[in-house]
Amino acid sequence: MSIKNLKVLLAEDDESLGMLLFEYLKAKGLDVEHVKDGVAAFNAFKKSTFDICIFDVMMPKEDGFTLAKRIRATDKSTPIIFLTAKSLKEDIIEGFLIGADDYMTKPFSMEELLLRIDAIMRRVKTGNNNEDVEFFDIGKYSFDVKKQVITINEKTQKLTTKESELLRLLCINMNGLLERNYALENIWQEDSYFNARSMDVYITKLRKYLKEDPQIEIINIHGKGFKLVVP
Amino acid sequence: MSIKNLKVLLAEDDESLGMLLFEYLKAKGLDVEHVKDGVAAFNAFKKSTFDICIFDVMMPKEDGFTLAKRIRATDKSTPIIFLTAKSLKEDIIEGFLIGADDYMTKPFSMEELLLRIDAIMRRVKTGNNNEDVEFFDIGKYSFDVKKQVITINEKTQKLTTKESELLRLLCINMNGLLERNYALENIWQEDSYFNARSMDVYITKLRKYLKEDPQIEIINIHGKGFKLVVP
């Protein structure tokens, strides 16, 4: 399971760190709700379902420990990571005793936070792997990502792995820009000249596959990337 | 639920710290095997089954990262905690990328280590790990791993050992990627060209067995592995 699309409840009152974390996690594809105090966090938690919680320990209205205790009273399973400036042994111990999954002392690297989230989620593996089931409607076509096929008028066309990965990224950004370097890093792992040329070849192939519906276009944004345009 | 009687593999070359940890964990009721280098750790791991591994990163003969990589080649689930004097960001990241569950920098409190073990084991026990499932539903088929048989419409088909092992790995990763090298290390013990070709032959055989249900597909992810796709 990947960490993409994870629903994260982030409770952090520090303006700059909070914003930074929010933007970073969002950029990494997580679905983050950002609140600034313990009470707001508890209300948010009650209202919807989250895959993981990230709580600052020192917060206005209600501290992270108290918040976690209230949550653990009814929910024993949602993972909780504490963030704190204190590295006091007693605090760390209290955090884990409440039922935390991890405890990070500031300053920490955001990359490490992401990896710790990943490590926890590997263990959790909830049954909703349905997140991976992706279908896209592209004009008159439908695209089954899992099976790597596109269908139009009962006719199906199998896609190769690379074709499918590229079309998927285009679909995620449908009618918006898919940046070249993002796609290259994502599919080819490296943004190099030759990989870029390879990507161009695949764009050509996708255009051929999709030409049955003249409404559909993959247009190039010079120097930036491509856009899948669908009415 | 407690951490008592957990089988722990502790690899730590530092005499005093190693002894300290060994005695502490033993006193807390854990069943600890203490080795002093990476090679000894790998041999111990092969010989018996452990609930969790605690590896120092810098060790004689083989460092903790290399050790963990070798273990992860065939075992993706046994939790691993790294201990290290270095708190370099790159090292931490590498540790998690290998598949670590936690990474602690020295000095740390032994109490915290114990709590981190506990936090991990909570997840291991509650998470649905498919690894020891004995029956799988594959579309209209059912697969009895122990008996090495698949059944559809009262008809049964016996599988050979290799066929069954491969299908089992595909099922564990159902609708997800089964990496080639992982399957090869796991079933053939070695990722070589000829074993890879042999694996391809078995993929063909499994496709034939499973063709009664047209919804089921074993699709190839070029250069990466195979995916058992089931609606």
Next chain:
DNA sequence: GTTAAGGGTTAACATACTTTAACTTTCATT
């Protein structure tokens, strides 16, 4: 000890996928 059956591997050939190369066209800039 021979033999046949079953399981697994190797060989051989066919096909599919990805990258590279070469040439053409478009675009932004001057």
Next chain:
DNA sequence: AATGAAAGTTAAAGTATGTTAACCCTTAAC
């Protein structure tokens, strides 16, 4: 309009995979 960089396109080259059948072991019956 001239220029160089980026993108469009096609085909060839290089790998990876699909498939079938022959081959080679081991086992167990004779």
